[in-house]
Amino acid sequence: MAAKQAVLGLVIERPDYGYELAKRLQERCGPWAWSRQAVYKALDELAESKHVRALGAADAASRDQRRTVFEATPTGIDYFGSWMFDQAAMEASRSELELKIVLARPHELPKLIEMTWAHEQQCVDRLAALARQAQAVESGGALSWPDVGEMLVRDIEIKRLRLRVECLQEARRTMQLFLDRTAGPSSRRPRHAG
């Protein structure tokens, strides 16, 4: 999925500055959020294709996106509508870490094992962030669709996180086992539970 559709969707909801759009994207899309620069670039492209325009300015491209409020054009709204009904693409199934595991040489495995810990830590941090979000929603008032939609997406993300953590643990154990076996009995390390 490209940043363009996400930014356009937010602009349709409410015209905003580039900086604010990047912030809203972060709040709404969490791990799918793009960097601020990517948001500005998307705004550039959207302005060029006339999907958005700067409020009160004829030529959006010449303005600084950070201080310009963008609104969606009718073309942009149509485009977003047709994207919404396009068949959603399957996500790429391999992460960079998986690619590294496939291409690693044995002496690089200890480094990759450390990398799995770092990734798992990120998963745990992400879970905590999701918990904070969930608690904020629960303590709020009546539910609206964006709230319920976010809840649903949060649930999907937790399932992904769980799978991810399990895969990282499995990868780590397997790499360690491989190292233990190929290193010979003299350098055997204590076994870990699990």
Place this chain on the structure above:
Amino acid sequence: MSATGPLLSLRQARKSYWRGLRETVVLADVSLDVHAGEMVAVWGRRGSGKTTLLEVAAGLQSPDQGTVSFQGRELTAGRPSLARALNREIGWVQRNGPQSNGMTMVEYVSLPLLGAHSPRMAQRRAVGLLERVGVRDCARQQWDSLTDGERTLVSIAHALVREPKLLIADDPTANLDLLQRAEVMSLLRAAAERKDRAILLTVPDMPEMLNAHQVGSLSEGRLLLSRDDELADVVEFPRRERSA
């Protein structure tokens, strides 16, 4: 203990078992703080050492290395005076039910109070607690007639009746359906926040962690805890969707 210090604190705790010449490390260098009013949930696969972590935290097992402190005092397992103190201050949610058959749930929940209170007073408190956890209807029933969900709630009432400062629960949501899990977790969270009580529990699945103040993952003896800052909200992860 300072007013802001953690109620429970594990510092570089290590625990391993020996099978013949082979050492199995269950906890390697685990550090953890649980504060009053806070619920900490730890997830791990079966056999990842979750129960050992809870037993070490409760003072039921001593770590091979490192320290465990409760209210600023270091715990050493096996000291009888300490065990008595722990019995009052640390509650453990046990889902085995009463030892003897024929006991009603109000009798079971009031059991921990009988030394210090009259049976009538103990039962009154037990009924109040059963009501608070939402299973007042089970008061006159026996363990065998309860559903898994009711058993869990009764077990929580049994653990809470003495008003422990720290409550420990080992997979309290195991075998429960989605709604029961949500109910148990929000009940526990309320029990932490309302009474400034610390709760340390393990969970069989991750959605339960959404109710916790702090979450952790235990594997290969290492406990990864969520870092307590807002940075995690803006962490760029995972990135692969972006390039797809």
